[in-house]
Amino acid sequence: MLRPCRLYGKIMYIEKQKSKECWTISELAGQLDISTRTIRFYEEKGLISPERTPGNQRIYTSRNRARLKLILRGKRFGFSLDEISEMIGMANADMDEMEQIKKSFAFASTKLKEIKLRRVELDLLEQEILSTMDKLKKRMEKLKKQEDSP
Amino acid sequence: MLRPCRLYGKIMYIEKQKSKECWTISELAGQLDISTRTIRFYEEKGLISPERTPGNQRIYTSRNRARLKLILRGKRFGFSLDEISEMIGMANADMDEMEQIKKSFAFASTKLKEIKLRRVELDLLEQEILSTMDKLKKRMEKLKKQEDSP
DNA sequence: CTTACAGTTTACGTAAACGTTAGGTATTTA
């Protein structure tokens, strides 16, 4: 049931399947270009829960890493950590499972609608930037002409 | 050169072209579903600069409104107000115009690249949510079966 | 004209999302 995973030169034992690779907190932080404090903070908020070594240090599996990536993705779209927490289905404990699932389901489908709107907005934003660039270009050409033949 | 625009029952005079319609701060806040404080805050940061009535009250034209919408759109994609300020080309004063334009142009094109990445990420996020919904659905069906024939 | 409501500035308050520092423990390396 347990498989080895090298860490700090020793062999650690964690759950099967997750055992291909694991990382320390600073390794992961380096990979994802965030601070270790950020990762610990997400753990405080209940967004991730990595295993620990016998010496109490955090070990992150590829599953943990995937979840972190998902969180960062959410953030890049302006979702708050609380929202992301709900999206992952972390929230609403103390409910019977059926109710919990229904609520998560409803939440997910409103988020899907939001995502469709975001697509449209992303297009608008792109057009906005393109038109700004166009104006800049024209202004630049005008300035160059003035320079060449004053 | 000046055209009338009704506001507070009186006729105000503001620049041509912008004169189709104008709103007070609370009207605009209502339309965009944000607080008046938020609008004033964006003005403090230099993101918008509405005209004033002779009595010093702010009047917003459709151009102002469009800019506000753009700001809110940027926010929804997780851009900070400072970034948005740059995107609008509000920043980098105290530079000669040519340099200013070049900088804005460069900034805009990096943002365009970012937008392309965002599209991919948006798709990933959608897939993630869809797969979560799928899991929820399956779990729900399993629970229902147990309920029907225990 | 006055009453009531909206708008103005100024300034302090606050929640979210971390940064930073202190004091202590684990792990790695010389």
Next chain:
DNA sequence: TAAATACCTAACGTTTACGTAAACTGTAAG
């Protein structure tokens, strides 16, 4: 085994993006 890192918790600090309250002014309605 000692010294140098890396990690841990706990707590306070900081920045961003506003909220809120005070004290005053402009505008609309009776």
